[in-house]
Amino acid sequence: MICFFLHRTLPFSELVKRANEKKHEQYFLNAEEKYYLRSLGDDPRKDVADIRSQFPELSGDIHLPIYCSSDRVFSCVLRIGSPHVQLWTHYDVMDNLLVQVTGRKRVVLFNPRDANNLYLTGDKSRVLDIDSPDLSLFPRFSRATRHECVLEPGDVLFIPALWFHNVVSVDFGVAVNVFWQNLDEKLYDSRDTYGNKDPLPAQRxxxxxxxxxxxxxxxxxxxxxxxxxxxxxxxxxxxxxxxxS
Known part of the structure; x- marks a missing residue:
């Protein structure tokens, strides 16, 4: 199966409507296409995503336990997705909480020690189908140990920095990610608005x-x-x- 994505702009209410539909009367490519929103900063080249700024009317509904001081919080990302939308296996360089607001989400995690078994290109794995991988192309993938869970509405999953994760929306879902800087601030790339660039010493x-x-x-x-x-x-x-040991 060949899958690809396009960046398109929709009114927020239309996005939610289409993401929650099984079949669309209005669409870009076909009536069964999937939709996915990952909120960005006001200026994506300079600003990080913050639900309090981009969606102030929603931010009051999200109450998070305090795991770090507020000045260490890097971003607060709103995510909305159609059923069966999948994010490829990747790692982030910051600790984060994945808060499932509505819908269910399957999350498969791999320990950072499995990095050599995941066939990385940058921060992403080349193994797109983790359930039925082509072991003739990716033989070491069979050595990787997976840790799997299904998030229900109201569940919160802690994803440590560098842990690989593959995420599939079981249903139409709304989720929020909160990322925070667990390293010294000077180790991070100041040009990184997504929070996924390797620390500066690692880049060097x-x-x-x-x-x-x-x-x-x-x-x-x-x-x-x-x-x-x-x-x-x-x-x-x-x-x-x-x-x-």
């Missing part, structure tokens, strides 16, 4: 690795293989790569 480390790999390409195959294995070995020897 990946850039250094990219340059190292490019440098190794100057060597013949057997030398390139040997020194690449030495680099991998040095990383694996670091204490932060050790398995938990």
């Amino acid at each position: 480390a990946q850039q250094i690795l990219d340059r190292a790999l490019k440098t190794l390409e100057e060597l013949p195959d057997e030398y390139r293989d040997f020194y690449a294995r030495r680099l991998v070995s040095r990383i694996e020897e670091k204490s932060y790569m050790a398995e938990p």
